[in-house]
Amino acid sequence: MNATASIIDSGIFGNIFSTDEMRYVWSDRNRTAKYLEIERALAIVQGRLGIIPQEAADEIVANCDIEKIDMDKLRQQTERIGYPVLGVVSQLNALCRDNLGEFCHWGATTQDITDTATIMQIREGLAIIERDLTTLSASLAVLAERYRDTPIIGRSNLQQAIPITFGYKMAAILAGIERHRERLNQLKPRVFMGEFGGACGTLASIETGALETQAGLMAELDLAQPDIAWHTVRDTIAEVGAFLGLVGGSLGKISMDVKLMMQHEVAEVYEPFHPGRGSSSTMPQKRNPISSCYIHAAVSVVRQHSAALMDA
Numbered sequence: 001m002n003a004t005a006s007i008i009d010s011g012i013f014g015n016i017f018s019t020d021e022m023r024y025v026w027s028d029r030n031r032t033a034k035y036l037e038i039e040r041a042l043a044i045v046q047g048r049l050g051i052i053p054q055e056a057a058d059e060i061v062a063n064c065d066i067e068k069i070d071m072d073k074l075r076q077q078t079e080r081i082g083y084p085v086l087g088v089v090s091q092l093n094a095l096c097r098d099n100l101g102e103f104c105h106w107g108a109t110t111q112d113i114t115d116t117a118t119i120m121q122i123r124e125g126l127a128i129i130e131r132d133l134t135t136l137s138a139s140l141a142v143l144a145e146r147y148r149d150t151p152i153i154g155r156s157n158l159q160q161a162i163p164i165t166f167g168y169k170m171a172a173i174l175a176g177i178e179r180h181r182e183r184l185n186q187l188k189p190r191v192f193m194g195e196f197g198g199a200c201g202t203l204a205s206i207e208t209g210a211l212e213t214q215a216g217l218m219a220e221l222d223l224a225q226p227d228i229a230w231h232t233v234r235d236t237i238a239e240v241g242a243f244l245g246l247v248g249g250s251l252g253k254i255s256m257d258v259k260l261m262m263q264h265e266v267a268e269v270y271e272p273f274h275p276g277r278g279s280s281s282t283m284p285q286k287r288n289p290i291s292s293c294y295i296h297a298a299v300s301v302v303r304q305h306s307a308a309l310m311d312a
Contacts, residue, residue, distance in 0.1 A: 016294050017301075025124045032074065033066040034117035035088045038221065039104055040064035042196075045216035046106055049209045056096075056103035063095040085110040107198050107206040107213065111231045115195035119223060122240055123192055126184065129247070133181050140174040143167065152268055158260070166268075176250045183243055191236045194223035201229025238309045245306030252299035255292035262289045 004010045008018050024030055040061050047057025069091055077087030093101030105113075148167030153160045196214045198205030206213060218225040230236065261268040271277075271291050280286035 017298055019128075022125060022128055025121055025128070028071065029066065030124075031117060031121065032069060032071070032084065032088060034120045035085060035113055036064040036066060036069070036092070037120070038113050038116050038217075039089070039092060041217055041220035042106070042108060042213070043104060045213055045220060046103075046209075049212055049216065051206065051209050051213060052103040052106050053100075056100040059096045059098075059100040060092065060104045063092055063101070068095055083110060083114070085113045107203075107210070108196060109199050109205070112195045112197060115231070116221065116223070118237070119192060119194060120221065122237075126188075126240070129244075130181070130184055133177060133184070133247070137174060137177045137181065140170050140177060144170040144174055173250070173254060180243075180247050180250065183246070187239055187243060189224060191240055192223055193226050193230075193236065194218045194221055195226060195230060197226075197229035197231065201231050234309075241306040241309030244302055248299040248302035248306070252296055255289075255295035255299070258292040259289045259296075262287070262292075 004014075007013045009023065010017075014023070043052065043057040043060035043064075046052045047054045069088065074084060074087045074091065077090065078084040081087060089105045092104050095101065096104070144167045146167070147170065148165055150166045151163050152166050152169070154162050154164035154169075194217065196217050197203055198210075203210035203214070215225050258269060258271065260266065262270055270287065271289055273287075277290060280288065
């Protein structure tokens, strides 16, 4: 078993706190593939605009292939340089014939590629979350309809208050999830915005056709064109963190409610039964709300990361 640095990539716990699908989005391979996708799009646009020779553009495009990148060499380059973009560019340059690779990365800076790749990864990650929120919303709608007339006790401050229905409780949770789906759609135009400004974001690195390059690059990548460089203005990244924190808060509330309602003295809901799931090594009567416990633990991590992004 490989050594792990966190619970997310643990061979034992990893799939409790994440998924293979989401881990791939944030993997070194996918990040590097995004760098190449950006360099490819940049070459296409600059070749079309005549900023670089078309022959060079074609050669660069032909070599923007993740399978051609030596990942071990990239690791060594990153350890030496301090970041991976220059290593990718140097390997891409070397792959191109007749020194045509010298035209790759034309007018760009490392931060352009890093930021744009990050946004592309965020877009992929949020697509997974959007799909899961849609599934959760549909499930809650089914429960709200099915149990619309099933009475349970309503509670305030953990004490019995007045009668409500279980369907009403599910509908209230559903409303919160629907607001998250609305928030996600609202943030997309602000967040799904690429970066191409060159050093200090001034676009001075390209004598003519700089804005045309920027517009064309964003069109190729299906990202919004920025009004101005955001190299050092990170509100959009922080907004994603804030959104995830809000979603985590709702999921944490659900998990806490399930834990409280699974108490023997209450016994109003239970997590789905699977043989051995949530069982105790000592007490045979136990049916622990193990999924809710892990959800609550994951939400605690999200909350801390969300707060940390506010420093951006």
